[in-house]
Amino acid sequence: MKKKQLTTLAGIKLPMLAMLLVCTGIHSFAQKNIYNIKIDVTQTKGSIKPIWAFFGYDEPNYTYMKDGQKLLTELSALTPVPVYVRTHNLLTTGNGKPHLKWGSTNAYTEDSSGNPIYDWRITDSIFDTYVKRGMKPIAEIGFMPKALSVKPEPYEHNWTPAADYKDIYTGWAYPPKDYKKWGELVYQWVKHCVERYGKKEVESWWWEVWNEPDIGYWQGTRDDYFKLYDFAANAVKRACTGARIGGPTTTSPRAEKANAFLKAFLNHCADETNYATGQKGSPLDYVSFHAKGSPKFMEGHVRMNMAVQLTDIYKGFEAVAASPKFKNLPVIIGECDPEGCAACSVDFNPQNAYRNGAMYSSYTAASYARIYDIAEKLGVDIEGAVSWSFEFENQPWFAGFRDLATNGIDKPVLNVFRMFGKMRGKRLVVENDKAFSLEQLQTTGVHDSVADVNAIATTGEREADILLWNYYDDDTLAPEATVKLQLSNIPAKKVIISEYRIDEEHSNSYTQWKKIGSPQQVSKEQYSMLEKSEKLQSYRKPYTASVRNGVVNADVRLPGHAVSLFKVKW
DSSP, X not given: XXXXXXXXXXXXXXXXXXXXXXXXXXXXXXXXXXXXXXEEEEEEEEEOOOTTOEEEESOGGGGGSHHHHHHHHHHHTSOSSOOEEEESOTTOOSOSOOBTTBOOOOOEEEOTTSOEEEOOHHHHHHHHHHHHTTOEEEEEEOOOOTTTBSSOSSOSOOOOTTSOGGGGOSGGGSOBSOHHHHHHHHHHHHHHHHHHHOHHHHHTSEEEEOSOTTTTTOOSOHHHHHHHHHHXXXXXXXXXXXXXXXXXXXXXXXXXXXXXXXXXXXXXXXXXXXXXXXXBOOOOSEEEEEEEOOOEEETTEEEOOHHHHHHHHHHHHHHHHTOTTTTTSEEEEEEEESSSOTTOOTTTOGGGTTXXXXXXXXXXXXXXXXXXXXXXXXXXXXXXXXXOOBOOXXXXXXXOOSBSEETTEEOHHHHHHHHHHTOOSEEEEEEETTOOOHHHHHHTOSOSSOOEEEEXXXXXXXXXXXXXXXXXXXXXXXXXXXXXXXXXXXXXXXXXXXXXXXSSXXXXXXXXXXXXXXXXXXXXXXXXXXXXXXXXXXXEEEEEEEOBTTBEEEXXXXXXXXXXXXXXXX
């Protein structure tokens, strides 16, 4: 099946929609799909942590390549606070040439007598790229160098999206033949980072041990992983006492096996004997796990399933909250995505056809907003949610990878993170007469003829920011929604309102690419046109509106899968 047949919105051009009206009387729109959203700018409920300022990818060598550097520069500019970056394969043996789901640094080899040889040149070039931009690594300690693996052959894979995913699990996924050498490797790496970047800088990073040890990424037992963790964590602390170490970065906690692994790990770090020191317990400064959705291709279109991802998050938070010793630790959702394979293109995975256009944007806005709600409900300290999405060098335009940019051009989803980056201060209570409850979202999803139209809002100094979305699970022409937005208790007589929009016609390079004929050979003129369409765009010029009795009313028309950010200043 060809790609054009899979992307059901590819040929649909949504009409330009009416602009925002702010006044004391409400303009009369059709009464279908009307949502009343009220926000009192004095009703706060805690700060808005930049949990969205976390990104990751499999191929570490993309970091310092042309498009990788460009994208990292853009990500670093999202927000005044540091953006964190996680990547696989930081200790994998190889020549530094990446391909899909593969990268290497050759950090560790051995001479003919079995003596370690450390080479930090590639890992340095990766971390240098981050630090230069004010970014911070989530330094993933993995995977196993060839010289240490108990089963080194075969080692480098040549996986493609047409192959079985299990083909990637080669010699790098096995336990070390010598855990003391493994611990010494970690010690030398962290020690080197302290010498190169300074103790204060390294203490601001997050270190983690391995990736998804409950599935094929780890070809040892659960206890083998605990041993791997203990030796690595001990080494990190010996090299830099104040460095932050965490794990276990397991897969979806809704699954019984993954949930049991997460709980057993927390118990091991709390009460069991440390394999490296012989003492009780292991260092643990934060807890991590992964949360993924599960889209399907059905009846000629994609149906997302946010319920699956939100259940993962809920179950993971629940496990942490139940830990007597670690319930107050920060939690990082190490991969937080609509599904599980960034490098699985749409050509072989039709369920991934959501990735290029506005649907990915609305899903991201709606799902990230609910992370705050779940954390608040369970009393968990959420630190970050890593969007496992970056870019793929030298791949076809809009090939349907889960990425933020294609050939150096930003995709619509990146603009959602730009919107989050513009929000400041404390979260505001949002009243919505048709809001989905968390229970509904976790059990039924958003595909029974009713869209998820809602908002997350914040207030800073003389400002309120409101992020609105119109999300629907089905990648079809979702119905337009009318939002009757009311802001109250504004301590001013006038406000200045700006609106930013992502939809089919705004902040959408994919639509522009289709308009110019979907070329795979893009001219300089076409590239320039795409650059103009890729960034976050204003829906209209900022304007002044009157406030009466502390209230501003607005009627907002949101197309299906649209996201709008309002900045209201006084």
